[in-house]
Amino acid sequence: MATLWYKFSMGRRSDHSRPEIAQMLILEGHKHMAEVGFARFSAREVAKRIGYSIGTLYNVFGTYDHFVAAVNTQTFELWADELRDALSACKGDRIQCLVENYFSFARDNRNLWRAIYEHHVPDDFVMPEHQDMKRGKLTEVVVQEVANALPPARTDMAPRLARSLVATVHGHCTFDLSGSFSLMGMDGAVEMALERVRESLMVVDRDVEADPS
Numbered sequence: 497m498a499t500l501w502y503k504f505s506m507g508r509r510s511d512h513s514r515p516e517i518a519q520m521l522i523l524e525g526h527k528h529m530a531e532v533g534f535a536r537f538s539a540r541e542v543a544k545r546i547g548y549s550i551g552t553l554y555n556v557f558g559t560y561d562h563f564v565a566a567v568n569t570q571t572f573e574l575w576a577d578e579l580r581d582a583l584s585a586c587k588g589d590r591i592q593c594l595v596e597n598y599f600s601f602a603r604d605n606r607n608l609w610r611a612i613y614e615h616h617v618p619d620d621f622v623m624p625e626h627q628d629m630k631r632g633k634l635t636e637v638v639v640q641e642v643a644n645a646l647p648p649a650r651t652d653m654a655p656r657l658a659r660s661l662v663a664t665v666h667g668h669c670t671f672d673l674s675g676s677f678s679l680m681g682m683d684g685a686v687e688m689a690l691e692r693v694r695e696s697l698m699v700v701d702r703d704v705e706a707d708p709s
Contacts, residue, residue, distance in 0.1 A: 514556060517546075517548065517552065517556055518556050518557070518566075520546045521542060521543065521546065521548075521553055521556065521557070521563070521566075522566050522567055522570055523570070524542050524545050524546050525537075525539070525542045525563065525564075525566070525567040525570075526567050526570045526571065526608070528541060528542050528545070529567055529568075529571075529607060529608055529611050530605065530607050530608050531607070532607065533606075533607035533610060533611065534564075534607070534610060534611040534614040534615060535614070537564070537611070539553055539560055539563055539564075540553075561615075561617050561618065561621055562621075562624070564611070564615050565615070565617065565621075565623060565624075565627060566624075566627060567611070568608075568611055568612050568615060569627040569630050569631055571605070571608045571609070571611070571612060572612070572630060572631040572633070572634050573630055573633070574605075574608075575601050575605075575634055576633045576634040576637060578597065578601055579594070579597050579601070579634065579637050579638075580637060582596075582597040582600075583597075583637070583641070590641055590644070590645070591641065591642075591645050591690070591693060591694070591697070592690055594638065594641050595665055595686060595689055595690045595693060596686060596690075598662075598665050598666075598669060598689075599665075599669055599672065599685070599686050599689075602669050602673060603673065606673060610673075635658070635659075638658045638661075638662060639654050639655050639658040640654075641658075642654045642657055642658040642661065642697075643658075645697055646697070646700055647700065650700050653700065657696065657700070660696070661693050661696060664689065664692050664693060664696070665689045665692075665693065668685050668686075668688055668689035668692070669685065669689070671685065672685035672686075
């Protein structure tokens with residue numbers, strides 16, 4: 497797992513505004529999540545580490561779920577930055593680079609990656625708008641790359657298709673990290689995921705050739 501370091505000035509409690517406390521909690525929470533994973537994550541421990549009480553944490557975020565969501569949003573931002581860097585350095589097939597980055601990020605940041613999917617929010621949970629926008633940056637990158645890989649006449653399919661392809665890659669990645677593929681005597685999870693993605697894109701290409709209108 498990649499090592500993540502954060503620095504901030506502790507100062508005195510009275511030195512910190514509410515937004516500053518929120519940011520301190522998110523950064524320390526992200527570090528703690530990377531260290532122990534979702535199952536052992538402790539909001540109380542995070543608050544303790546920065547010198548505040550658990551009551552302060554709940555006063556800032558309202559609920560445990562909103563705090564964990566904020567921590568996971570930090571992971572989305574990190575992931576989006578890494579994906580953009582990977583695509584900037586990509587010299588070949590950008591779809592391949594996209595798939596490979598999904599696996600590399602998950603493998604290098606297992607606890608953070610898993611926490612995104614292990615955190616099940618209540619039915620009435622409402623994601624804060626600013627967090628929803630931050631999370632959407634990652635999806636925007638993927639949608640744009642899928643749109644670029646589609647025929648011009650089918651770029652309107654990109655948002656829906658991108659989400660379907662992410663689900664496909666996610667499934668392969670989950671099986672890979674859980675060891676399920678190894679138990680089945682299989683390897684090459686990245687290659688298999690890439691094959692499924694390419695097959696889906698080829699279906700769209702064939703549909704365009706069959707019906708150029």
